[in-house]
Amino acid sequence: MWSGKRRRDQRTPASSATAATGKIPCVIERGPTTVFASATETHDYFTTEGIRGSVRRVPRARTSTSCVLLVPMWSGQSPHVGSYGIVASVAQEWHARTVSEALEALNSRASGLSENEARRLLATHGPNRLEAKRKTPAIVLFLRQFLNPLIYVLLAATIISVALAHYLDAAVILAVLVLNAVIGFIQEQQAARAMEALVKMTAPRAQVRRDATVMTIPVEEIVPGDVILLESGNRVPADARVIEEANLKVIEASLTGESTSVDKEVAPLPEDTPVAERNNMVFMGTNVTHGRAAAVVVSTGMNTAIGGIATALQQLVDEATPVEKSMRKLSHYTVFLVLGIVGILAGVGIYRGMSPLEVIFLAVAAAVSAIPEGLPAVVTVVLALGMRLMAKRNAIIRRLVAVETLGSATVICTDKTGTLTMNEMTVRRIYVDGRFVHVTGEGYSPEGEFLSDSAAIASDEGTTLGLLLRTGALCNEASLVKRGESYEIVGDPTEASLVVAAAKAGIDKERLQHRLRRTCEIPFESEQQYMAVGYAEETLARVYVKGSVEQLLTFCDKVLHDGHSTPLDDAAKGAILEATEALAAGALRVIALGYADFPASPDKLKCNHFAGNLTFLGLAGMADPPREEARLAIKQCHDAGIRVIMITGDHRATAEAIAFQLDLPKGRTIEGSELEKIGDEDLAKEIEGVTVFARIEPLHKLRIVNALKSKGHVVAMTGDGVNDAPALKSANIGIAMGITGTDVAKESADMVLADDNFASIVAAVEEGRAIFSRLRSVVFFLLSTNLGELIALILAVAVLGKAPLLAVQIIWVNLVTDTTTAIPLGLEPKSGDELAQPPRHPRVGLLYPGNVMRIVFLAALMGVGVFLIFDWAQDHMSMEEARTLAFCTMVTFELVRAFNARSDERTLLSLGLFTNKILLASIAAAVLLQLAVIYLPAGQRAFQTVPLSLERWGIALAAGGALFMVEELRKLVAPRLFSLGKWQPTRAKASRKTR
DSSP: OOOOOOOOOOOSSOOHHHHHHHHHEEEETTEEEEEEEOOOOSSSSEEEEEETTTTEEOOSSOOOOSSEEEEESSSOOOGGGEEEEEEEEETGGGGGGGGHHHHHHHHTTTTTTTTHHHHHHHHHHHSSSSSOOOOOOOHHHHHHTTOOOHHHHHHHHHHHHTTTTTTHHHHHHHHHHHHHHHHHHHHHHHHHHHHHHHHTTTTTTTEEEEEEEEEEEGGGGGGGEEEEETTTTHHHHSSSEOOOEEEEEEEEEHOOOSSEEOOOOOOOOTTOOOOGGTEEOOOOTEEEEEEEEEEEEEOOOOGGGGGGGHHTTOOOOOOOHHHHHHHHHHHHHHHHOOOOOOOHHHHHHHHHTOHHHHHHHHHHHHHHHOTTTTTTHHHHHHHHHHHHHHHTTTEEEESSSSHHHHHTOOOEEETTTTTTTTOEEEEEEEEEEEEEEEEEEOOSSSOOOOEETEEEEOOOOTTTHHHHHHHHHHSOEEEEEEEEEEEESSSSOOOOOOHHHHTTTTOOHHHHOOOOSSEEEEEETTTTTTEEEEEEEEEEEEEEEOHHHHHHHHHEEEETTTTTTEEEOOOHHHHHHHHHHHHHHHTTTEEEEEEEEEEEEEEEEEGGGGGTTTEEEEEEEOOOOOOOOHHHHHHHHHHHHEEEEEEEEEEHHHHHHHHHHTTOOEEEEHHHHHHHOOOOHHHHHHGEEEEESSSSOOHHHHHHHHHHHHTOOEEEEOOGGGHHHHHHHHHSEEEEETTTTTTTHHHHOEEEEOOOHHHHHHHHHHHHHHHHHHHHHHHHHHHHHHHHHHHHHHHHHHHHHSSOHHHHHHHHHIIIIIHHHHHHTEEEEEEGGGGGSSOOOOTTOOOOOHHHHHHHHHHHHHHHHHHHHHHHTTTTSSSHHHHHHHHHHHHHHHHHHHHHOSSSSSSSHOOOTTSSSHHHHHHHEEEEEEEHHHSSSSHHHHTTOOOOOOHHHHHHHHHHHHHHHHHHHHHHOOHHHHHHSSHHHHHHHHHHHHH
């Protein structure tokens, strides 16, 4: 598809487009081909120039728009119907057209396109997406592995080797470089594929009308002519002309820079209306904040208004996460430290009489071996693969930082409905005519009775109960659908339960709505806590309202009792509030219903139309059973040192009853009205004792998050609505609902729950802790083995004046051990005790004091062990055999260290020898490679090794076994010997003791 700019009054170099049409043309330029099109709606053809140097007439059969340009898919091709593509909608003044004109121009209708039409248009227009960044070519990814100062050092060593005719050394170093690059390339590809899979899992979807049916499709499949359905919290998926709306408000800051919501309308606007004032249009990437609408799509993908700035968006660079940044810093510090040590090594070597060439090669090899140059890449790969594991447990990570932060969470603030509960609502009790009515039946089947004192009561339209059920059905956006022998709901479960209850009384919502005419509405918004819908009935206009008890009581001045309307006095209000408490105490969600009659329906329904004029009908109590897995997850949180706070818009008694059923720890309950009276400082003081927040509005959540953060907590907050976005962004970990969550909530969150289940949050915390533990194991392994190699070299050169390993052998050790075992260690299975550990303080990183002591302790044992064996060997065998023995001992030490590195507290037996099969396979491969170097003639020539006898191998294996047993016995005797600062900064501990 082309995109371009329009210019008016441009003359053509050859035959004039104006002459061909008699009208001033629009012009689009792109590359060598100039395309002209008539700007007049009355002509039945367009003209194009610049294609084979002639003017051609193109029939307008494919579209009736005024300036859609049809050109061959490539310049120079003879036009024919099959080769044309719609290039751009230039000068389309969609806002100036009426709804019927816009639909006609797009060959669409209010009921939407057919599936066949949509499929054909998708093939013509392509996917509805902005041009993505071009993927980095594989060859560039491969060559990027060599962009490392350490690699430059190795390349310099290769050149020196060639210059000095050490061709074998040069070949070995070069081979190691290429192999290292191949492994790094594969790791990057794996990480990229894991990230792509996560992006697909979070791909946005939108509701459209097709074949007169509402369906949800991927946003990429939307085409011009599709009728999209928008509601509060949606992100607009394409540029579209509004054809129906109910109090629609949209924030268009991403396009116009204005941060306030814009009211939308249906009526056409003057042709010269600026983009920022086109209030009957919605634009791709903007956010719906209120109301609902239907709109017909006019542009998709790069042809949308935001498509014009897509190039700028492509320049955004993904920012590294804190752990990646810390790894880069660690690598830089390690480089300087190791280079200093290597300098000392070189100086000692020269002092001890080693040849300058030998010293140069030894220093270069030691530097490359000791510096964990692959550590940042390993961290990225482990994080990406860990995210894929979390996705399998229904926790889709949108930002890598969440993986790190999850392990630090101390508080989880969670919504009740659908997260802690099943979100499968069923109306169980109704309060009407001053009495309670029990509703029988299970699930969504429209079969059941209405009982009072165990006797069936009338529920026809002439009764208050009948009118209440009718109100619940008509003031509703959900529907009940029969699939075979069973019933399913479409829409919100709370609303669906009212539809099902009405169906039990024989009230068919769909049939009612076909008979009546819906004239106006106020959609439900969580901050207003009610919904109102107006219908034109036979002799009057009636508005049906449902919402929270407190809100509806402020609107009502009458109550219907046994068919008679009476004033709503204090006694009646008291009875209603008492009934509300009784329903809520039974863990029922309570909805109030009422109505108001008018001579004529208002054009645009506002709250003040019925405020103070509403007739109260009654209450509906809905059961939403707690999730069984949520109860277990809350217990796991308690064991993990994580506090759970329930936040709900429900009544206080309902919230407390559900909290009791879920075994939430006892604590105080605060309602939204109380919260508004408490200052921020007082809230911070009181919040430590709060377990439940009831009657909470979305913007209250932000205050709760800030209060908890002020007390030093790491807060995870759940949310699903557009107004939850500030709290989700402010929280350390924002968690959006994947099923009920709005697009805005998902965009604001760090993590999306695919199943809206609280247990999935706890599973994500467990996985997050496991990932961080794996990274710690990798860091420990790489730093301890590299430091051990340096200690062995320095001791041998300083004391003996000889290196225990040759340069190529050192490089080989680095390749065989570090490269083959680091990634498998990063894939270590969970130990099972992740949730038995306390949360990690955010300031505690991969390296902590205890870990550093463990690294130094085991590196010293390893370095001294290699030195002692080499010292003994040089007196009892040839130098080649002594170095071969030291070489094999070093490899053995590092391979057994991989087993030690799997946990800092648990022994190999308790972890299970075969639980990490990938690590076993990689160690087996490393052993085979080492044997090849020792016993194959080519390996012996390349690495200057000699075959070792079983007796010599016994020395290397005994040394490795001894080192392994020292660490395993330490874990048995003192498992927390090296745990200093593992969870909390040592300074924080000291300050707490002081206080």
